Amino acid sequence: MKSVGNNLVKVVVGQRRVGKSFVLRQVLSQIVAGGVPAENTLYINKEFLEFSAIKSAEDLQSLYAAYKNRFSPQGRTYLFIDEIQYIDGWERFVNARSQDFAEPCEVFISGSNSDILSGELSTMLSGRYVRFEVFPYSFGEFCELTGKPQDASSFTDYVQHGALPELFNLDSEEMRRNYVESLKDSVMLRDVVQRYRIKDATLLNDLFVFLSNNASNLISFTNVVKSLKGQGRKTNYETVSTYAGYLENAFLIHSCPRFNIRGKDSLSGPAKYYMNDFSFHNYLYAGFGYGMGYLFENAIYLELRRRGYDVYVGELDGSEVDFVAIRNDARIYIQAAYKMEGESTIAREYAPLEKIRDSYPKFVVSLDEFRLPSNNGILHVRPWEIP
Structure with a gap:
């Protein structure tokens, strides 16, 4: 240190x-x-x-x-x-x-x-x-622990496994699942329910499940309330917002607010939420259809945070830039795409970055084996090559 x-x-x-x-x-x-x-x-x-x-x-x-x-x-x-x-x-x-x-x-x-x-x-x-x-293990630490090379196959294993240190000492899927479940319950009880005297622990858990299964999506608490009420849960905007804050204070989730690229300021309202570790989805809620693209985006968010960036969702003229990462006077823009299959996907991922007129570095991050040439100064890199 x-x-x-x-x-x-x-x-x-x-x-x-x-x-x-x-x-x-x-x-x-x-x-x-x-x-x-x-x-x-x-x-x-x-x-x-x-x-x-x-x-x-x-x-x-x-x-x-x-x-x-x-x-x-x-x-x-x-x-x-x-x-x-x-x-x-x-x-x-x-x-x-x-x-x-x-x-x-x-x-x-x-x-x-x-x-x-x-x-x-x-x-x-x-x-x-x-x-x-302190975050769970980075991809570099994962490779060092497992002896795997830094390549696309290893990165896929990384996000499909989980990066909590104790998981690497457990031999079976069942043991890992039980560990993640008990850890989640312990954090919920000791760092949230007891600390904040939560009256509805079931609602708190339901909210965590919802945020876990909607990670990397733009989330409005008004819509969360509607979804929970549709499941028979009695709640309101203030309670959901407060409980989400408690989950974030306990580092189970991270909020990623929106950022007006033209106005250069953060925006209130809907935000994205990311899991602190992939294992909560992989071992507890894997049946909810949460695809590799969402896990990949979650991994890029965590890597940017590890590197000391403040991270936002960028907005510019109706387009969304996955990440605006700011560290001191430095700034980078990132589009995260698990795989860029076809010309239409490539064009879609580059388009939001091409609209940005300032001179800060811009990257498209993917796991493709090929590397695209620089396009109007936009670089195509792998996750472990992010500066």
Whole structure:
């Protein structure tokens, strides 16, 4: 982690079981390997039984004082707190320790809910933290784990499998299906139902199923309400919108708002939603006719997010550009097409990009074995070649 060695609080967020704890332990190991004495580090994981008694900021302070008394660390200490959202008032402790210049302490925290960065913490730290989001394995990591080459066949296997780390340790389809089901239930219960005191957990699950099976489609909550009511579910726009926000806070889904390319601003209203991992569809809802094209588009969205882009659905003169990806002052436009079979498909995928008059890079991404020549500056690339 490049940000080590300063007073910024490092905040690692992401869905449960994507590897946040592994990331924290990696950083800790690198710090010790770099010459920091082991006694200058303290690692607390709130999911470990040993730390179940730590429930408040005062408990954290007592544990930290006991650690300092027991090991007498000299110089900067490094404090890691995993799944910190289970500790009431933790913001006050983190703020106090990270800003203690007399006894410097570098703080690393993780959480399975994005709103740990809202409210009091952001107010207290006011820019004195840096956020890292952990996603399931990338295609490159998938190939490294499986020994597969980076080619179209491997990418198809990647999106039809799932990229949650634990899936690679399970030998059978049944075990993987049971794991994904239990993970989904755990996230729903602990990171949504209990956290937000959800009154209708069945509706929450129905909404997740709907969004899973309509990923990569433009979704209006008004239409979602109509669909759920058609299934006999009593709900309204406000509830559906709120529940979708909770699912996104728990990193089960990601919203992709629309972006006015000509006006250069985001648009309210309908948006696309993408799954945080393909396994939810592949192992739980595979019978809903969700095609490879949708999985492919979902994969491109996640890859752009991994690379640090803010991602939008582009709109220009009635045409839709699959992705407008913005990172600092850089911007790229992308059309995602699983396979471009025939001249009409090729023309359809290139047309929205050809309407854009600015000079930002433009790409058509597909898994075709052939590579089309540059067309008015639009490049044809494979998913692993996206800059």
